[in-house]
Amino acid sequence: MNQTRQYPGAQHVVIVGGGTAGWMAAALIARFRTPAQARVTLIESDAIGTIGVGEATVPLIQHLNSVLGLHEPDFVAATQGSFKLGIEFVDWGRVGNRHFHGFGDYGADIDGVAPHHHWLRLRREGLDAPIGAWSMAWAAAGRDRFAPPQAMKGPAAAFKHAYHFDAGLYAQLLRRHAEGKGVQRIEGRIAGVTRDGESGDVTTLVLDGDREVTGDLFVDCSGFASLLLGQALAVPFVDWSHWLPCDRAMAVGSRRAGRLTPFTRATARAAGWQWRIPLQHRTGNGMVYASSQISDDEAAATLLAGLDGEALGDPRPLRFTTGRRARFWERNVIGIGLAAGFMEPLESTSIQLIQTGLARLIELLPSGSADPAIAAEYNRQTIGEYERIRDFLIAHYALSSRDEPLWRQCRAMALPDTLAHKLATWDACARVPLYDLESHQEPSWVAILLGQERVPRGIDATADTADPQVLAKLFADRRALLARAAESMPAHDLFVERTCRALAA
Ligand SMILES: Cc1cc2nc3c(=O)[nH]c(=O)nc-3n(C[C@H](O)[C@H](O)[C@H](O)COP(=O)(O)OP(=O)(O)OC[C@H]3O[C@@H](n4cnc5c(N)ncnc54)[C@H](O)[C@@H]3O)c2cc1C
Structure with a gap:
């Protein structure tokens, strides 16, 4: 060394x-x-x-821009950018399923217990609303609305944002x-x-x-x-391709159609998934797929068929391991x-x-x-961060009950021990063990686990004995508060138009 x-x-x-x-x-x-x-x-x-x-980015990038002195409206205008409150997953758990991984949580603990335990309790009592109904990020994103958290108050300010650029x-x-x-x-x-x-x-x-x-x-x-x-x-x-078998992508821009959504969309397909990223001057699209399952031509055809606006050129192929x-x-x-x-x-x-x-x-x-110790420490931390993100991505595939060969393969594969332990603990008691150097905290895991319908057997004992009527009222009140707050925000495209409209492309 x-x-x-x-x-x-x-x-x-x-x-x-x-x-x-x-x-x-x-x-x-x-x-x-x-x-x-x-x-x-x-x-x-x-x-x-x-x-x-x-x-597409995550909220951490705000810190980078801030230390470089990049003023948010100028940066968004200069990069033809838009705001991102999370990712909408379509058809991942199964065909027909939709869920949202928002930047934020599901509210404060109740009796010292994270809200998803209470949500699970209510679900047992017949509640028929997704956990996303407790997320401020989704309350806004689902209505195509946006305002930065600092413009909001109380529980309605408990979210973060990132950008598309x-x-x-x-x-x-x-x-x-x-x-x-x-x-x-x-x-x-x-x-x-x-x-x-x-x-x-x-x-x-x-x-x-x-x-x-x-x-x-x-x-x-x-x-x-x-x-x-x-x-x-x-x-x-x-x-790591035995755990994440997609090895190719096709990317194409399309003409903007409809409203500017404040979220990325990831739609699962038979042999991979398709992204949709809204920018001011175009929509970015791409198809990530496993070449063992589908040809490049088929992938390009699937991508083009899934666009919501006219393609601005031919799909560009990319290969990766x-x-x-x-x-x-x-x-x-x-x-x-x-x-x-x-x-x-x-x-x-x-x-x-x-x-x-x-x-x-x-x-x-x-x-x-x-000193060699510096490189060793850098490597220790970076490997840890990579491996935790790897596990999070694998979970998206392994938790799907879709029936095409790629998804069956991912469901049957042996998981990294760290992920297997996480899922086993979740199944037993609805808790997510977090390791050192995790990028994704419990609410992010809950979004994917519950979004893909992995319902645990047990929940926290305090939540198990809470009064369901009291819980149901808390739930309804929070939902109403978030809805009112979201309705008070401007439409995302209006917000962009007013505060950070890009010059012509
Ligand atoms: C399909 C796909 C979709 C992605 N989507 C996202 C996303 O939504 N969000 C996200 O965070 N990340 C995404 N990424 C990852 C993201 O694109 C990269 O992390 C990011 O662009 C950084 O790339 P880079 O600078 O490492 O490499 P590059 O952009 O490839 O830059 C490499 C540089 O090295 C130079 N270079 C190479 N060889 C030589 C040489 N011999 N001499 C001189 N110069 C040389 C090139 O000229 C170039 O300037 C995606 C990646 C892929 C493949």
């Missing part, structure tokens, strides 16, 4: 790649290191380009920011990588024929190519973004993983000397 390296004066940090990961890295490192600590150079190849997808425009915004902070951009194709004969560290990148860039620390944001981490340092890839690099920080290279690993965009977690990886890097990035 790494030997201790000394960094006298400014380190030269070289970022390889100018996609969302590369420019996020450049903007954040330049924000949190002075030029005396770190000189930052980013290399990207216009000829190779970026992956050009990645439009044009990833190319977001990268441009970050680039302007990073260059303004002194990041140097070099255009060119990296054709060679030189390593130190003794330490094995990467020392120099050779561009096109003759140019050379030397550095102290390299952030590999080269996308699926994983130029430094995967290729130059040969860090093995841990393949789900999994992660065995180590994310190896010697003097840190992989971020697709160079580090990939999990399908079902819960919009890739940009989140870029952001948390960078936050961790900045926290651990040494100003004096690099």
Whole structure:
């Protein structure tokens, strides 16, 4: 592993790649290191380009924008963006089933017990309303309405929001920011990588024929190519496709039709699922599928048949393998973004993983000397975060009772022990054991578990003895309060029009 390296004066940090990961890295490192600590150079190849997808986010991105000083209305307008309150899942548990994973919870504990136990109690008494009826995010999203939480009061303010945006425009915004902070951009194709004969560290990148860039620390944001981490340092890839068998996607934009929905939609299909992401200038669509189950042509036909507006071109194919690099920080290279690993965009977690990886890097990035313990800690945390998200995604497939071969396969597969324990505990007592480094807290798991009709055998004993009439009134009151609050919000498209309308595309 790494030997201790000394960094006298400014380190030269070289970022390889100018996609969302590369420019996020450049903007954040330049924000949190002075030029005396770190000189930052980013290399990207216009000829190779970026992956050009990645439009849905989670609320954590607000923190990134805030530390970079990006004002929300300006950022949404500049990226043709819209607001996101969660994800609507259609046909996942079974064909005909719909549920919502909202950004927020189902209200405060009642008698010290989480609301979903009480919901389960009422269900036994004949309640016929989804748990989503207790979610403020769904109260607004289901009505296509939006206002930020700070405009609301009390229980109606208990939700979060994220964004849909044009990833190319977001990268441009970050680039302007990073260059303004002194990041140097070099255009060119990296054709060679030189390593130190003794330490094995990467020392120099050779561009096109003759140019050379030397550095102290390299952030590999080269996308699926994983130029430094995967290729130059040969860090093995841990393949998770036996748990998440989808390995391809088709992406296409469509003309906007109907209202601007404040949520992403994920619709399960026979051999995968289809996303719908509303932007101001178009709707982003894609089909994620298992090539073992369906041909590319069939996937494209399914995608096009499921659009709600005219396609703006031909579907663009993408291939991937789900999994992660065995180590994310190896010697003097840190992989971020697709160079580090990939999990399908079902819960919009890739940009989140870029952001948390960078936050961790900045926290651990040494100003004096690099120690192997730092890389080991970075790897421990990042592996944990990846594995917890992996389990959450697998649950979406494993809990489905759909009857096509892909879904039968996922239902029958052996699960990771961590997920199997989670489901067994849920089944027994309606509690979700949370591990270290979980991105998704109990309300998120409850949204998927109950949404996909995994009803536990037991519930909390306090909820079991509560007066059902009192509970039913609490439920009805909360539902009415959320409905009134949501009705007081403007329509999402009106809110966007008034506060952050983009210039013409
Ligand atoms: C189908 C699909 C849908 C997705 N949807 C979402 C979503 O909704 N939400 C979400 O959070 N994430 C999503 N993602 C993930 C998201 O797209 C990525 O995490 C994000 O775009 C970051 O990509 P990147 O910067 O790592 O790689 P890229 O965008 O591929 O950038 C790689 C960069 O490296 C450069 N490069 C590569 N090789 C060389 C070389 N030899 N020399 C010089 N430069 C080089 C390229 O020019 C480019 O600038 C999705 C991914 C896929 C595949």
